[in-house]
Amino acid sequence: MKYVDEYRSQADARRLVAAIRRRVTRAWTLMEICGGQTHTIIKAGIDRMLPEELTVVHGPGCPVCVTPLEQIDRALAIAGRPEVIFTSFGDMLRVPGTDEDLLGIKAHGGDVRMVYSPLDALKLAIKHPDREVVFFAVGFETTAPANAMAVWRAKQQAVSNFSVLSAHVLVPPAMEEILGSAHNRVQGFLAAGHVCTVMGYRQYEPIAEKWQVPIVVTGFEPIDLLHGLLMTVDALESGRSGVENQYSRSVSRDGNRHARELIARVFEVCDRPWRGIGVIPASGLRLRPELAAFDAERRFDVSHVSTRESELCIAGEILQGLKRPSDCSQFGTACTPERPLGAPMVSSEGACAAYYHYGRQA
Amino acid sequence: MSSDGREKLSSGAHCPIPISEYPTVTLAHGGGGRMTQMLIERFFLRSFDNPQLELLHDGAIVDVETLRLAFSTDSFVISPLFFPGGDIGSLAIHGTINDLARCGAKPLALSAGFILEEGFEMAKLWRITQSMRAAAQQVGVPVITGDTKVVDRGKGDGVFINTTGIGLVAEGVSISPRAARPGDVVLVNGSIGEHGIAVMSVREGLEFETALESDSAPLHDLVSEVIRAVGGELRVLRDPTRGGLASALNEIAAQAGVGIRLDETSIPVKDEVRGACEILGLDPLYVANEGKCLLIVARSAAERALETMRAHPHGREAAVIGQIVDEHPGKVFLRSRIGGTRVVDMLSGEQLPRIC
Numbered sequence: 001m002k003y004v005d006e007y008r009s010q011a012d013a014r015r016l017v018a019a020i021r022r023r024v025t026r027a028w029t030l031m032e033i034c035g036g037q038t039h040t041i042i043k044a045g046i047d048r049m050l051p052e053e054l055t056v057v058h059g060p061g062c063p064v065c066v067t068p069l070e071q072i073d074r075a076l077a078i079a080g081r082p083e084v085i086f087t088s089f090g091d092m093l094r095v096p097g098t099d100e101d102l103l104g105i106k107a108h109g110g111d112v113r114m115v116y117s118p119l120d121a122l123k124l125a126i127k128h129p130d131r132e133v134v135f136f137a138v139g140f141e142t143t144a145p146a147n148a149m150a151v152w153r154a155k156q157q158a159v160s161n162f163s164v165l166s167a168h169v170l171v172p173p174a175m176e177e178i179l180g181s182a183h184n185r186v187q188g189f190l191a192a193g194h195v196c197t198v199m200g201y202r203q204y205e206p207i208a209e210k211w212q213v214p215i216v217v218t219g220f221e222p223i224d225l226l227h228g229l230l231m232t233v234d235a236l237e238s239g240r241s242g243v244e245n246q247y248s249r250s251v252s253r254d255g256n257r258h259a260r261e262l263i264a265r266v267f268e269v270c271d272r273p274w275r276g277i278g279v280i281p282a283s284g285l286r287l288r289p290e291l292a293a294f295d296a297e298r299r300f301d302v303s304h305v306s307t308r309e310s311e312l313c314i315a316g317e318i319l320q321g322l323k324r325p326s327d328c329s330q331f332g333t334a335c336t337p338e339r340p341l342g343a344p345m346v347s348s349e350g351a352c353a354a355y356y357h358y359g360r361q362a
Numbered sequence: 363m364s365s366d367g368r369e370k371l372s373s374g375a376h377c378p379i380p381i382s383e384y385p386t387v388t389l390a391h392g393g394g395g396r397m398t399q400m401l402i403e404r405f406f407l408r409s410f411d412n413p414q415l416e417l418l419h420d421g422a423i424v425d426v427e428t429l430r431l432a433f434s435t436d437s438f439v440i441s442p443l444f445f446p447g448g449d450i451g452s453l454a455i456h457g458t459i460n461d462l463a464r465c466g467a468k469p470l471a472l473s474a475g476f477i478l479e480e481g482f483e484m485a486k487l488w489r490i491t492q493s494m495r496a497a498a499q500q501v502g503v504p505v506i507t508g509d510t511k512v513v514d515r516g517k518g519d520g521v522f523i524n525t526t527g528i529g530l531v532a533e534g535v536s537i538s539p540r541a542a543r544p545g546d547v548v549l550v551n552g553s554i555g556e557h558g559i560a561v562m563s564v565r566e567g568l569e570f571e572t573a574l575e576s577d578s579a580p581l582h583d584l585v586s587e588v589i590r591a592v593g594g595e596l597r598v599l600r601d602p603t604r605g606g607l608a609s610a611l612n613e614i615a616a617q618a619g620v621g622i623r624l625d626e627t628s629i630p631v632k633d634e635v636r637g638a639c640e641i642l643g644l645d646p647l648y649v650a651n652e653g654k655c656l657l658i659v660a661r662s663a664a665e666r667a668l669e670t671m672r673a674h675p676h677g678r679e680a681a682v683i684g685q686i687v688d689e690h691p692g693k694v695f696l697r698s699r700i701g702g703t704r705v706v707d708m709l710s711g712e713q714l715p716r717i718c
Contacts, residue, residue, distance in 0.1 A: 001636050004636070008700055010701045013700035014701065042704065043698070043704055044699070044700050044702050045698050045700070045701070045703045046700075048703065049702055090643075094390075104386075104388065107386045107388045107389075116568060222699075222702075223700075336710075337396075337710035338400070338710055348643065356707070357705070357707040358705050359693070359695070359704055359705020359707065
């Protein structure tokens with residue numbers, strides 16, 4: 001299949017692995033930011049092809065995993081209301097809240113529907129004017145433009161029964177949080193290609209400069225990942241810091257201007273708690289005050305939810321690259337995809353799910 | 363409910379799934395993966411406990427004096443009712459015919475039970491029954507008994523159909539999911555994932571254009587030709603329906619206590635299916651099939667089985683996709699396209715598309 005097979009070629013993979021082996025002279029710890037990249041690494045078996053000097057740790061770039069528990073509990077509270085059609089990307093449906101998940105709400109009679117696009121949720125609102133349609137706006141900068149578009153169209157078309165519950169998060173503040181941690185061991189980053197497709201990589205230049213690290217914008221196919229790893233290793237071995245772009249077929253320095261403008265028109269930056277990590281300043285997006293009518297948090301009184309997180313789950317340490325899923329004593333025993341203690345075990349971008357499904361047991 | 367939070371069953375036994383885990387049925391219990399397996403093992407196997415059922419095969423064999431009868435049942439609750447390449451009617455016939463074929467049996471007769479929802483259009487019901495008639499005629503197996511019930515509007519999804527079939531097992535045939543042995547070879551009769559993607563392409567809220575059609579087809583004829591060609595060297599037959607190829611192979615690995623190794627590049631997947639899966643964030647290994655059959659045969663018979671299938675209209679793209687090994691019993695491993703290896707796990711719940 002064109003545009004896919006080229007990036008999954010065994011011959012190219014072998015060449016890149018050999019080049020990485022030749023270039024590595026000492027131990028390095030690298031982090032891939034995005035959960036989609038984590039899954040490619042584990043699914044294609046890349047982690048097992050790398051020289052032992054390289055340690056790849058998995059980053060916080062799983063939007064489902066970092067969505068704070070209180071926001072999930074708010075989603076559950078809204079989804080359980082009889083007048084509501086609650087719409088969400090499929091990923092969020094099995095993420096555990098304090099007491100249950102969205103599929104549980106559905107089983108109890110809640111009208112929970114999976115959509116592929118927030119614009120489909122808007123269509124539902126137009127089709128069912130007697131119901132309240134709420135979309136769970138989760139994701140990094142990648143999904144923000146489409147979610148912004150849904151709100152903007154709702155405003156333009158005066159759709160009064162549509163709102164979004166925003167749990168948007170931003171990548172650069174999370175990288176700074178990791179680099180600033182006393183426990184940090186990450187020496188180079190593979191930045192998330194799709195986030196940079198929207199935002200460009202200008203934002204990462206001051207981070208690379210301040211912390212003297214290489215940041216390589218990387219794609220999602222196996223060859224992209226191997227190429228990104230090679231570029232990062234090469235930068236580290238040569239003592240280079242700065243931003244480099246492996247994913248040039250999709251990413252430019254300034255990103256997608258229209259998408260960025262739309263995000264800025266609909267959202268504003270806010271402090272946001274990250275599940276398992278804590279509040280990171282200026283790391284989230286919420287609706288601008290003039291669009292408050294489309295804010296589900298205001299429309300339904302769900303500001304006060306009481307949450308209770310599993311004491312056994314180490315998702316926070318995993319999301320910061322301090323531990324791997326296989327380091328967790330609950331992994332595969334008390335915590336499985338059928339009975340998850342934390343979100344990384346059920347999200348399709350979660351590191352624990354990748355380790356579990358593709359057999360990286362302790 | 364008893365004081366310890368577990369539901370009491372009428373026999374007095376405790377409900378085997380703690381109420382805190384699953385107080386109600388979720389859709390994931392019907393996904394064909396681990397949750398379905400858990401439901402079957404903890405509820406139905408414990409309730410109906412017998413050696414036939416414990417085999418967890420697609421059908422059961424009943425010995426009647428000198429005859430060996432295969433017996434199988436299946437219920438169809440698909441949405442939408444009509445999809446590219448078929449509808450609930452043809453599917454209901456093919457499904458049970460294929461379950462009988464999986465026992466190595468020649469189908470003899472079928473029953474059909476209909477649960478209709480008040481308000482369902484007669485014209486649609488007629489289309490469905492005509493489609494069943496055509497499918498049954500094509501395989502030469504009559505529907506000889508049936509049942510009809512109507513439920514209140516809102517208590518069904520248009521129409522649910524159950525079909526049950528009996529068939530005659532050919533002499534000398536002994537097919538069982540436990541019969542796989544190290545050294546055996548895994549084959550599939552064609553490209554995977556078409557049914558699941560075709561149905562998804564017309565599902566409300568997900569409509570996308572594709573030239574794909576469901577692969578729904580009766581496979582009894584293909585299977586009987588393979589049996590003729592390789593006889594007792596055919597060890598296992600399995601339907602990779604719900605839960606897809608990955609879940610079916612995991613079941614075999616667990617039941618036979620063997621390991622299975624697959625080669626990703628040799629598994630036939632049409633570009634249309636790969637493309638749709640890439641966009642939707644699904645893995646073709648877990649997408650449902652309706653006209654596909656997994657075969658495990660002795661290595662010495664692999665070539666004959668492959669040639670026989672390729673000569674049949676339903677097996678033109680048949681391929682050897684892996685082998686049975688004595689390492690890692692109960693697990694399925696896959697050699698990835700780029701040369702890495704990974705475990706292929708059973709589906710847990712349903713495949714949920716990813717965010718980005």
